[in-house]
Amino acid sequence: MKRSAAFAIPGDINTVTGGYIYERRLLEELRHLGHDVTHIALGASFPDPTPEDMADAIAQLTALDPSRALILDGLVYGAIDPKGLAQVKAPIVAMIHHPLALETGLDPATRARLFATEKANLAMAERVLVPSRHTAAILRGKYAVPGDKITIAQPGTDVSGGTPAPVDPPLILSVGLQHPRKGHDVLITALAEVRDLPWRAAIVGSIHDTPHAEALARLVTDLDLSDRVTLMGRVSQDVLDSLYATASIFALATRYEGYGMVFDEALSWGLPIISCATGAVPDTVPKGAGLLVTPERAGEFAGALGRLMTDVPLRKRMARAALKAGAALPTWRDTAAVAGGVLDQLDG
Structure with missing residues (x-):
């Protein structure tokens, strides 16, 4: 029996960025592999949530059936109130593309706040999914996440359907x-x-x-x-x-x-x-x-x-x-197989 899950993602799931494409394709391919995965839409203001979006996120996540695993997007994971996250009864899988505290252009106070929030929340995750060895190393070294909790789920790639035809000038x-x-x-x-x-x-x-x-x-x-x-x-x-x-x-x-x-x-x-x-x-x-x-x-x-x-x-x-x-790159089905294996290994 494949583990059922809920995937909580802020804003429009069809947003065209690497992180959103990754999570949308992962959600689709997990379903294709037979996992019952629901999509929980959270407020678009994350990672700088309005009070309303913060309250709504905590309400939706704490109401989740604990028989479902919760995959939680990093834009939310690094910004949600740790006290609210601690109320979630479902087993939590953090999806961290790269820590929010490492974003370019942050002022020192914001960077420190995000780091403290991310570190506290990561301590509550049963497992953590990351896209690269680099992100895994950061979480181990800076955030004290045990290595055995981290799984690298490299993004998949769609094979191009066309033939290269370079133009001149290049x-x-x-x-x-x-x-x-x-x-x-x-x-x-x-x-x-x-x-x-x-x-x-x-x-x-x-x-x-x-x-x-x-x-x-x-x-x-x-x-x-x-x-x-x-x-x-x-x-x-x-x-x-x-x-x-x-x-x-x-x-x-x-x-x-x-x-x-x-x-x-x-x-x-x-x-x-x-x-x-x-x-x-x-x-x-x-x-x-x-x-x-x-x-x-x-x-x-x-x-x-x-x-x-x-x-x-x-x-x-x-x-x-x-x-x-x-x-030689993995497909999105390969990525989902890795993430699905993490879900199936969760306790409960």
Whole structure:
């Protein structure tokens, strides 16, 4: 008998970010594997909940039948009142993509508050699901979570349905929220340093932080890149597939990633990757398929861009390595099988 569960996720489950895509696909595939999993929709204000959303979350979670396991999204897990979480009778599985206290741009007081909340709540989890070895190591080292409670459920990847058809001049593709952590400002600055080379660039991703998105648009204009860099915002899957198919390089100057599902997408399309040696990126991007530079260093990033654009044999070797690595990635069914095994091992 497969363990039944409830998956509590804040806001719109169809939000297009790596974390939401992961949880929506995990929910779907757990059901396909025969687990009875209900979806509990919590308030969209997490991880900075309104009093109303906090009260509603605690009410829904404490009302859960204890025969069901509770999988609780990290945006809620790291912010919900520990006293409220302690009232939950169902066995708890924390879903931590990366700790909230490690988010870019937090003031010291907020970082300290989130760390204390996350640490207290993690002590109540029977099991913890994470996407990467990096996140697992952080939880063991900084949050004192026992290693035997942690299971790595690597994100799955959908096999691309198209054939790569790179365009000329080369298209540099970046995919990620318009959020400071994604480093699009560093990428744009780096692109300005290689303006003498032929290329165009597309940056795809929903606006998460409006002031930051406006700053990115100004930066493109100020650096006189408006005819070569397009800030596309959110696009349909068909448009995104077309961009992956026609790109020559995938570039994301991220400041931190707990995993980075877009790297797997790039690998599945056979794209060489340029990114930063931060968080889980070195574990996610195979050495032969990517060039990783120091975070925040636009000059280094520009150097890597220039190298890949001018050394065509290197770019082709890295593309072959990327395609090979992409073909070996787990499916979403594989991810759900790992998570389902965790559910089945819970007591009660």
